[in-house]
Amino acid sequence: MTLVQRAVVLVMVVMAAVQVSYAAVHKVGDSAGWTILGNVDYKKWAAPKNFQVGDTIIFEYNAQFHNVMRVTHAMYKTCNASSPIATFSTGNDSIKITNHGHHFFFCGVPGHCQAGQKVDINVISVSAATAAAPTPTPAPSSPSSSLATPSANVPAPSPNNATPLIVLKGLFGTMGLAMAVLALFSSYA
Numbered sequence: 001m002t003l004v005q006r007a008v009v010l011v012m013v014v015m016a017a018v019q020v021s022y023a024a025v026h027k028v029g030d031s032a033g034w035t036i037l038g039n040v041d042y043k044k045w046a047a048p049k050n051f052q053v054g055d056t057i058i059f060e061y062n063a064q065f066h067n068v069m070r071v072t073h074a075m076y077k078t079c080n081a082s083s084p085i086a087t088f089s090t091g092n093d094s095i096k097i098t099n100h101g102h103h104f105f106f107c108g109v110p111g112h113c114q115a116g117q118k119v120d121i122n123v124i125s126v127s128a129a130t131a132a133a134p135t136p137t138p139a140p141s142s143p144s145s146s147l148a149t150p151s152a153n154v155p156a157p158s159p160n161n162a163t164p165l166i167v168l169k170g171l172f173g174t175m176g177l178a179m180a181v182l183a184l185f186s187s188y189a
């Protein structure tokens with residue numbers, strides 16, 4: 001193998017790994033899915049996740065008993081299902097994240113949000129994620145605070161600003177893997 005061929009392999013491995021880390025798919029509740037059974041703690045489920053623009057959120061549930069509503073922060077806090085931003089009801093809803101900020105969802109069936117069937121998908125910018133990494137605790141905010149303004153009503157900001165940083169982050173994260181593959185190829189050369 002020539003040096004050029006090795007370099008091509010290296011680049012391809014890095015590209016593939018970056019692609020994978022960039023567009024993650026998150027199934028809400030993991031194997032439990034979207035339910036009121038078993039006291040699934042969706043706050044706990046979401047807490048360690050590093051949601052990013054471009055990721056897909058999947059809600060899987062029995063459409064006879066549940067749905068998914070995207071709502072404002074105020075509606076989320078009070079479980080008010082009177083005017084959702086969007087309603088999903090296929091039983092297997094894929095929602096692509098297109099902007100930063102909080103994305104509030106709950107089940108609009110009466111009583112279900114109160115029973116805990118609600119989740120806050122907080123998509124933080126990459127630089128903020130790095131800075132806030134040791135303390136992922138979501139800060140509670142009063143309805144009058146600026147945080148109460150949901151990102152949901154705002155048109156998606158261009159993800160262009162964040163993309164180079166995400167790629168860079170993925171690149172560093174997968175450099176070890178690329179090096180290992182390179183070493184493997186070298187030993188056969």
Ligand SMILES: *[C@@H]1O[C@H](CO)[C@@H](O)[C@H](O)[C@H]1NC(C)=O
Binds near residue numbers: 078
């Ligand atoms: C629910 O939200 C609607 C629209 O924002 C509002 O008119 C209504 O008063 C709210 N209901 C409760 C119980 O807060």
Ligand SMILES: *[C@@H]1O[C@H](CO)[C@@H](O)[C@H](O)[C@H]1NC(C)=O
Binds near residue numbers: 058060092094
């Ligand atoms: C839900 O959709 C995903 C793809 O978006 C698919 O992989 C999965 O098998 C589906 N689950 C069910 C229960 O249909």
